[in-house]
Amino acid sequence: MRRIWTQIMKKKMLLALVCFIPFHLLAQQPQQWNLRDCIEYGLKNNRNGVVYDNDKKAADEKAKETLSAYLPSLNVTGTFDDNIRVQESVIPAGLFGPTPLKLAFTQRYNTNGLVELDQTIYDQSLLIGLKANKYSRQQADLNIKQSQETIIYNIGNDYYQTYVYREQLRLLKGNLEIYRKQMEISTLQVKKGVALQKDLDKVTVNYNNAVSQIRVAESSLTLAQNQLKYDMGYPINSELPVDTIAQQNLSNPSAADLAFDEFSAENRTDYQLSQVNFKLLVIDQKRIKAGGLPTLTGYAKYGAVGFGNTLGPSFNDLNPYSAIGLKLSIPLFNFYKRNAQYSQAKYKSLNAAENLKLDSGKYALEYQSAKTKMVKAQSNLESDKRNIELAESVFRTTDFQYKKGVTDLTDWLDARNSIKDSQNNYLNSLYSFYQAKLDLEKASGNLKSFYTSL
Template sequence: MLSAIMRKRIAIAIICLFPFPLLAQQQWNLKECIDYGLKNNRSNAVYDNEKRIADAKAKEALADYLPKVSVTGSFDDNLKVQQSIIPAGVFGPDPVRVAFTQKFNTNGTAQLDQTIYDQALLNGLKANKYNKQQADLNVKQNQETLIYNISNAYYQIYVYREQLRLLKENLDSYRKQMDISKLQVQKGVTLQKDLDKVTVDYNNATSQIRVAESNLTLAQNQLKYEMGYPIADVLPVDSVSQQDAAVVPAEIATTDNSFTVANRTDYQLSQVNSKLLEIDEKRIKAGALPRLTGYVRYGAVGFGNTLGPAFSDLNPFSAVGLKLTIPLFDIFKRNAQYNQAKYKTLNAAENLKLDEGKYQMEFENSRTKLLKAQTNLSNDKRNIELAESVFRTTDLQYKKGVTTLIDWITARNSIKDAQNNYLNSLYSFYQARLDLEKANGSLKTYYNSL
């Protein structure tokens, strides 16, 4: 048998060998959950790829204004050599048949083309800046969505835990009353039906606890999904740190009446889209202008009645030139495309004005809802305190025999009703708070302030 001192030393050694995280499991608060989600949610990879696509589009547009080099080569085996006819009187009285090639013919050419002026391409290059802005704003909008969804799921967990706490308090109250009623039935002081009434409420509370536990599990899985956290792993959420969140932040959020529509990421995206439509309109219009291109060409040709000379005896040639392209007969198609782009640009400008009013309305409505939710939450908290005060008085009267079990059950049910109203108000408050941050375009600020 090991001595007590030896057992103590072995226990200390085992503890020292264990990793610290296994001894003290981390409790995830809201900010840590959001931090994890911003780094690990799979949607981040999607929007990062969108940024890379925008960069590739910019390079593609620029490539049209960079030099382009092409190399071509051909080899012909003229099974029947084509002949041309020189009319009579040029080299004699009779027409002369002449072949200007031989059986084998090789041709190799390298050409460099450089666009010198193309207004449509120049206008297209201006879109690169806005394509990159659009990709960056999409990343920002995705981050705001993650902040909103993770916060919403996190607060749901807090509400369900609060519900479970209240339900377990109710269950404990019913259990104590059941024990008292059983003794009273055994002594013949009360009837079995009184015990049955309390038992029914006890069983109902048990069922409600099972439902609440199921809802809590679903909310935890939803939070894991929004975070990009493994569903099968345990995520210990620290909702204790959020217990004061229903009081202080509301005062701060509702006192600020200022609203700037430009803070909304979706409005910024609409502005960028409007700029891109304007550029597209100008690009189509510039398609009617002449395009000037320069080129340098170098090559060699070879001929021979046998295969060897066609490759060995090559005759080089070269040229430098300009090419001016003036589109003339596509005016109807271009006008149709231009009109489409013009009206899309006009609609985008009108939609921006509509969005200004829409987002202003969303902000005002969200602020009103938060004020109302805050008031309801405070009232419902006080109602629970009042219902509990009434129940304590009724419980004391019932123990002294001056009131009936019906009055006791009614008072207990009043607490349950007040608790349900409080839980609904609590969730409505959290929802309204997040909606206000979203409507104000301040979800990132809200996250940074956690």
């Protein structure tokens, strides 16, 4: 009975181990990163995000600083004077006697404590300045948005470039394997005396060229991967396994949807920033003009003053005083300075308005150019894909003829080189296509929509 129980327990443990191993292996597999994953990680970890987030916090604190100018301020001051030689005043002769009379209106030690409350009642320039807080916050938010769009664009460009180099390596290794097999065939033919050494040398040269090209492609791939990690804020020395399964769809990109809505410059974040800057300049212009208006301030103060020829009475025998009042300030003789400042602000706002019109035309031109490049890139990509298929068809025929002895090695190598040229053209068109796609999304102001739709 005990032996049977032991066998049952062993079977259960073995079954549990078999069930656990697949999950353990699955947990050890590295995370596969697609384009959306890379962008999402970059938006959270790129250091530029920290910089612009701090700028937003600084804008919030600036708004508090502006608001504080219209809040009550309470100041406490205290002074202590040691009049080593007390100043005397002279009363002219004839008022209190025939000779001038010297009198001191203070004593050697003098203390004064004061608590003063000030409250701005009316200051038009401050009221106008408070309106700038809204646009300063908008400016900070737009800077964050623009930074995010830059991150999306850079990571997208790096990701597509990484894919193109991987695709190049795949094609080059395929070419290398074909040259290797042909080298083996040519080596046997030379040994049997049915082929010349120069034929083997020709194939060897192409094989060695393919090896060199693979080394260059591997180096370019490493640089592209490091650039992708940098723009993501990912550790350079850590492995970043890009999702090769999702990349299979990249090799056959779908036709670009060029039916965008009617272009509007206001979709561009940089144009929105220019609009906010223009509004801030208009507010600054009004604020300077309002600086010529009177300001009204209310105040209340309470203090105590003490005098004495020794230290004790100056601190112990204090005489309190208090006052409340209003202060009206009317600027009269700073007209020329204020007028010059106003004129400068006016011309800046006029230039900003003109720049908005220029930017509107410039961004419309960028959109049309990006759209044209996208159409051309798509056409080139489709043409180069057909050329690869045609070159491979020609090579299959030439390879069959070469094996049958109908054609020579030169034709075989020429057909193979045609495939290599078609592959290079295809890779260039593939990268140009994805770059044009990103440029079009950027020009239309849809980079964030592009990211969310992945």
